[in-house]
Amino acid sequence: MEPLHEPVLRWYDAHARDLPWRRPDATPWAVLVSEFMLQQTPVARVLPAFPAWLERWPTPAALADAPSGEAVRAWGRLGYPRRALRLHAAATLIVEDHGGEVPAGYDDLLALPGVGEYTAAAVASFGFGARHAVLDTNVRRVLARAVQGVALPTVSVTRGERTLAASLVPDREPARWAVAVMELGAMVCTATAPRCDPCPIADRCAWRAAGGPPYDGPPRKPQPYDGTDRHCRGALLAVLRDADGPVREELDKAWPDTPQRTRALAGLLDDGLVVERAGRGYALPG
DNA sequence: TAAACGTGGTC
DNA sequence: TGACCAAGTTT
Numbered sequence: 001m002e003p004l005h006e007p008v009l010r011w012y013d014a015h016a017r018d019l020p021w022r023r024p025d026a027t028p029w030a031v032l033v034s035e036f037m038l039q040q041t042p043v044a045r046v047l048p049a050f051p052a053w054l055e056r057w058p059t060p061a062a063l064a065d066a067p068s069g070e071a072v073r074a075w076g077r078l079g080y081p082r083r084a085l086r087l088h089a090a091a092t093l094i095v096e097d098h099g100g101e102v103p104a105g106y107d108d109l110l111a112l113p114g115v116g117e118y119t120a121a122a123v124a125s126f127g128f129g130a131r132h133a134v135l136d137t138n139v140r141r142v143l144a145r146a147v148q149g150v151a152l153p154t155v156s157v158t159r160g161e162r163t164l165a166a167s168l169v170p171d172r173e174p175a176r177w178a179v180a181v182m183e184l185g186a187m188v189c190t191a192t193a194p195r196c197d198p199c200p201i202a203d204r205c206a207w208r209a210a211g212g213p214p215y216d217g218p219p220r221k222p223q224p225y226d227g228t229d230r231h232c233r234g235a236l237l238a239v240l241r242d243a244d245g246p247v248r249e250e251l252d253k254a255w256p257d258t259p260q261r262t263r264a265l266a267g268l269l270d271d272g273l274v275v276e277r278a279g280r281g282y283a284l285p286g
Numbered sequence: 287t288a289a290a291c292g293t294g295g296t297c
Numbered sequence: 298t299g300a301c302c303a304a305g306t307t308t
Contacts, residue, residue: 237292
């Protein structure tokens, strides 16, 4: 039978989105920045933030030279602002340990703060054309359906998935396969209401062949937000991002519940997202 | 391993 | 309207 990658690559050739971090002139640094921004964040929200970031900090050295608080401020409302701090720390480490060049090796990438299994494989693959299994939520869903015949993958990556994903990587154009299967998951084999009609592998999809049975695994935990400490942290950080200098009363106003505000602020200080300015209030790190 | 960690769009 | 979801990592 025709290998799985062939119809997927043909589909990708015809339907790939023109995303800035996929262009031939995208540097490994640009790829790294895009991957940080895309962690748990939709493409549509990254699209405007990505070029603005690169224009300001076109190299790891440029970002490393800036205060970490400026990275947090520029991160804006992308969410999970610790990513900005980690990207800044990664840039610093790239300057210190790799001469200012994003390392090409998986292990060196994995050693960078904020870079896990997925991001290391993605940067090695998209930034350098290396051959890696790139297993993100999109790919996991495609494989769960097409190969395993179930509606959705398990909560965490299994050994079996890694083995399966590795077995599917072609020798020719491995990075193109990685981006193609991700794109298929993002645009066609979506989490809800998959569009099987245009799917290039619908005729060999195990899930479809089984009649599209619903997800039957353990219940997935919903993620509350309203009124949580996370919500409070977000509100406090929004004030700090918009402030020029140290603030105190603005924070009190932004979140009147004092015990929770105090707890959240302590967490932000602990994370290094906020610093205290001797007796004058709080600010982003200088 | 489970829980924490932002934010906003969608059906 | 509200629950679900989005190119994860860290502890």
